[in-house]
Amino acid sequence: MRVSLPAWCTYLKVACFYFTTLTNRAKAIPGLNKNSLAMHGLVCALLFLPGSILAQPAIQWDKIVSSEDLQYYEFNTVKQTLDDGYIAGASLNDQDGHSIMVFKLSATGTKQWEKSFVAQYTEELAEIIPTPDGGYLLAGTSRSNAAGDKSENDRAINGGYYGDYWIIKIAADGSKLWDRTIGGTGSDMLREAKSTADGGFILVGLSDSGVGADKSESNLNGRVWLVKVNAEGIIEWDKTTGSQNPKEGEGDFTMDVTQDGGYVIASSYWRSIPGDTEHLTEVIKVATDGTTEWSKVLEYTLDQIPTAIRQTPEGDYVLTLRTYASRKSFILLKLDHTGNPIWYKTYRGRGFAITDAYALSLTSDNGYLIAGRSSANKGKEKSEDARNSEDYWIVKVDRDGIRHWDKTIGGTGKDALASMQQTRDGGYILGGVSLSPVGVDKSEPVDFYEGDIWLVKLAPEPARKRLSFTPGTIRFSAVAGSVGATQPATLIAGSGSPEPTLTKSLNSSWLTLPEPGLGALHFGVDATGLTPGSYTDTVTAAAAGYRSATLVVELTVTDANQLTTVRINAGGERSITSDGRVFTADQYYTGTDRVNAIASQNIKYTSEDVLYRSERSAASFGYNIPVVNGEYVVVLHFAEIWFGIPGGRHAGPGQRLFHVDIEASRKLTDYDIFTKAQGALTAVEEEFRVTVSDGQLNIDFSSGAANLPTVAAIEVIPRSEYTRRTVVISPVEDAYIQEYSYENFGTSPLLIVKDTEDNPNILGRRSYLKFPSMEASQVTSAKLRVYGYNAENTSGVKLYAYGVDQDNWSETQINGNTAPAFRYVQISGVSVNNEAKYYELDVTSFVQELVANDPFVSFGLSSWYIGSTVRNIRLDFHSRENPSGNAPQLVITTNAAARPSLQTTRIASEEITSEDRQAAKSAVYPNPVRKQFTLSLSPKHEGPVSMQMISQSGRSYPVKALGQSTASAQKHIDLSGLTLEKGIYLLKISSKFETEVLKVLIAE
Missing domain, CATH: 2.60.120.430 (Galactose-binding lectin)
Incomplete structure (x- = not known):
């Protein structure tokens, strides 16, 4: 019988052959120390082992966790507890519905107790959070009324869909202390929960509910529902954000608490395109009070689903994704603090075997551990063959996404990992479901044919004696002859407390080194005697027995007579x-x-x-x-x-x-x-x-x-160099329309807004405004100002500004049947009462997005939103035809030089003029385009340049120039590899300091 040896045995075999040869030769050498020879052989063997094998943590123990009732588990999570044991949770699926199962285990994986929590129908666990009192918070979803362990009815109104957030506080022994039902009047599904710094909890999920019950906001702005509760489960606030169309399904929603006390959420987002639907990932940053700070749809994550997101110590974000269809790689994406991509990495084995990442952990050495399942054999980034079918697979990478080691763990059947956490001893606890019998890495059999929970405890990684700098590069700017301010870099040791030394590779006199040590080090520069230009040196940190670290230091010196910012x-x-x-x-x-x-x-x-x-x-x-x-x-x-x-x-x-x-x-x-x-x-x-x-x-x-x-x-x-100006732009068209009416009101002195959804006998009104635009890359803020008031009573009525993509309407022709559609989600809103004044709406995002190379930007005004309790109240605003002179205004702060074609007025306490320093725009020729075209690039672009074609449906197609990717004057573009239908596209050009959008007509 032929036996396949593990990969490390192959290396050991080579080492042994080398050692045997050495031994045979040594017989002829009198006086050779046999102990030295043996040690030499051992060292040789170790040297021949690959780094990924040596670095792998060992399995300390593995345990099967099951209930006396043979049921089907949907495993959810495993966490380390305050007593260094573990708590695992699952959703139990049987013929009577779903219930929540919790298992408490000792530090060695021995089961200490199990508890189930049931109600009437379907209860699903999402997360377990250990609490400071030694107990636990169970967070999930319930579709039941009060029964069993559930003390409150579902919040759904008669005929509505059931589903609420359900949280249960249990003691250290698993006994229930209290439970809370939190929901709106529709269906709400909790997906993530975390503890917060004040001792409370943040609950996040998807909601189809409008305003009502525990929900204070409609889902007009999205379906992501955040609920902040205190330590007793009492609601402190709730907020609704995100997309209207987050995808429903397992593993499509993840969240983390950020260093500033806020939250970052990643959810799967779908949108319709002609003849199809595409899935993307949306990342949302939320403040401590639930206010959305920013959101980004990651256009490059086509058909990829987020599974875990974490904030790094530097304030960036790392995100694991799994592909919607191909499912062949672990995907790790790093974003900066505003959601822009830093790098995108994939890790896979040989072939097209299933490989999905489900868990992500920050490690104590500032790296990341990715965990999931894989059926791939050795190859690419995978160092071991599959055990048989699917296995647990974990990959350790550094902060730049470079793989350090990987480990395959499994039995002879199917094993699917779902949860992972770094433990306090530096090891890891892994959890999932196993169908494997005893064998390979598995020491216990399954009790149930559908699979049991399988926990694996890994030992800490072998001590890595290496140094590293964070960040890896620091940049200075100084005037010739001056001394610059210091900048910090942190020196970290993978283990121990070595005494490092610092050296400069070029021994540059301009670079001042700090006293060596671990932690924050402050480097300085002295530009005395330097001529204007760029300088670079490399600092090396070294310590006995440790791998050294390097820090790149860059200095830009400007002329002493050159004014600097x-x-x-x-x-x-x-x-x-x-x-x-x-x-x-x-x-x-x-x-x-x-x-x-x-x-x-x-x-x-x-x-x-x-x-x-x-x-x-x-x-x-x-x-x-x-x-x-x-x-x-x-x-x-x-x-x-x-x-x-x-x-x-x-x-x-x-x-x-x-x-x-x-x-x-x-x-x-x-x-x-x-x-x-x-x-x-x-x-x-x-x-x-x-x-x-x-x-x-x-x-x-x-x-x-x-x-x-x-x-x-x-x-x-x-x-x-100063070009920033604040300008007020007057509308070139404005009008209101009346629903279902062909009457035109373009010459009216008023812009009327009225929401009448609850009274079909009264026709609603909404208003349209069109302004000449400015270049989007130069706009830093934009506010839409309209002068008016609540014309019917003293209450505050919310006025919303919407984007309008079509600018071909005319105020003398627009009516209720020909008016262009608003975008589905409003840009911003403001409360309007009976005080006549200018009301401001922040429209920065829309102006920056759409007005590049577009002569106009259009807005819509409406007071309609889902769940509104204020109806049939008329808001009157002055149009540009109103003799009061209080016409609508678009107030823009811009870094662009003045454009004489725009009739604008500066509003500031002090007039600041500027020369027109705007560089020439990029140009496409020929245009219309067939398969190839030439791009004449504006000198505004510097460094690497990326390009993409964007269709009218919003779909993005990456475009590469033939030859270099930097900002050369001309680029030759070949579209023959893309399947583009005829029509107008936007060519988006991005470089370090500039983003530009050109219209391109595809002729064939």
Whole structure:
């Protein structure tokens, strides 16, 4: 009988052959030490073993967990408990429905107790959370009324679909303490639950419910429903967010609690395309109070489903995905702090065998462990053959996604992993369902033919004696002849506490090394004697017995006479904005050293919330910023984050009044952030032109009539480079329409909005507005302002702004039967009462998305939304024809130079003009396009360039140029490999500092 040896035996066989040869030769050498020879042989054998084999953690034990009742399990989760044991949970499926099963095990996997929790029909477990009192919170979904262990009825109204969040608090011995039913009047399915820093819990799932019962918001904005409860399960708040169409199904929804106390959610998102449906992943960042901070549909995740998401120590995100159809690879995606991709990695074995990732863990050495199932044999990233059918497969990678080791664990049957957690001893607990008998890695038989829960405990990884830097590169900028501010990098040891040394590869005089050690190290630069240009050196950290680490240090030196930009995040850390501006950590400040910060709140009218969540605030302080003499524009950023925080101090006009002097000239007197911004937690900027003649810009903040001065961020920009302007754009068309009517109201002095869903005898009205557009890549904020009021009573009625994709309507022809459709989800909303004034709606996202190379941007106004309790109330707004002069406005803040074709008005306390420095646009020729075309690239693009064609349905097709991928002047594009129907497409061109969109007509 021929026996196949494990992979490591092959390497050992080679080593043994080498050792035997050495031994035979040694017989002729008198006096050779046999012990030394034996040790030599052992070392040789170890050297021949591959790194992935040596690094694999060993199996400490494995256990089958089953109930006395032979039933079918849907295994959900396993967690380590406070007593170093484990708790496992599953949904039990039998002829009477589903119930929840919980098993408590000792530190060695011996079952200590089991409990079931049942009601009437279907109960499904999603998560188990160990609590500080030694008990546990069980979180799942119930479709039952009060019965058995369930104390409350389903929240569904008569005839509605059942399904609510169901949470159960149990003691350390498994006895039930209390349970809570949380739901709306429709079907709600809990998918994830986590503990929060305040001792409570966050519950997240999908909801089809409107407003009612425990749900305070409709599902107009999406179906993702977040519920925050305290330690006793009492609701503190709930929020609805996400897409209207998240896919339903197992393993399509994941969530993590973030470092700022908020939450990140990844869900499967589907949308219709002509003749088909495509599945993508949507990532949503939510603040501590449930407010959505940002969301991204990951266009490159076609037919891929999220299974786990975690925030990294650096504030980025890692996400595992499984493919919807092919299912042949583990997929690991890394995103930055705003959801933009950093890298995308796949891990697989040989062939097209099933390989799905279901679990993800951050490891103590800043790497990641991916776990799932695979039936693939050895090959690619997989170092071992399948045991027989499907096995547990785990892959350890570093922070850059580079594989360190992998391990296949299984019996001779089918084994499917579903849950994994790193344990306190540095090992791992794995859980899933097994159909395998005793054999290979499995020491116990199954009790039930449908499979039992199989837990596997792995020992800690063998100690990895290596050093690593985080980040791997730091970048400095300094003026020739000056000393730059220090920047940190953290040196980490994989194990132990070595004493490292630091050396420079080029021994550059400009790079200053800190005292060596582990932890945060601050590196400095000195540009004295350097000519303008770029410099690079590499720092190596080494320690006896450890693998060394390298840190790349880059320095850009500018001319001493060249004016440079300085940006400072006051009271905060280094931050990079979504448009690429780099704000350094707080520096150059003088006076009282006092800062204030909030962990997480949504800041209105900005996408750069992090800049405004910290501030320098004291009775008297200033900034002395070294600059080259010349003319500058100083931009001061403010937001009121002390008064007006939900649940905190009341905010109102006059509570904070302070003065600002720049270069000994008073610029602001008794400045009131709340009044200027029209509210708390709202971003506002002030701009000033100044001249510096002594090499230092002085900004002084002093107390005024009330409280303390404050500032959130500072920008100092050379006058010649400053192009940011605030402009007010007037509409070129506006009109309201009446439902089911052919009458045109384009010359009316009013824009009327009225929602009449509950009264079919009264025809509803909605309004349309069209504005000339600006380039999307240059818009930093956009606000739609309409002047009007509630014309019927004093109540507040929510007015919503919607995007309108078609701009070919005319105010003299539009009517209720020809009006273009609104987008399904509104952009933003504002409450309108009986006070006649301008009401503002933030439309930044829509303007940035659509107006590139489009001469117009259109909006719709409506008061309709699902679940609204306010109906049949008329809102009147002034149109552009109204003699009052209070016409609608689109207020845009832009970095683009002025375009003379636009009739715009600057609104600011100080006029700042600018030369037209806008570079030429890219161009496509010929256009219409057949199979090939040439792209003449704008000089605005620098570095690597990526391109994609986007159809009118929104489908994206990656496009590659022939030759280099960098920003060369001309690129030749071949579309013959793409299946594109005739019609208009958008060519999206993205580079480091610029995003551009061109219209392309495909002729065939």
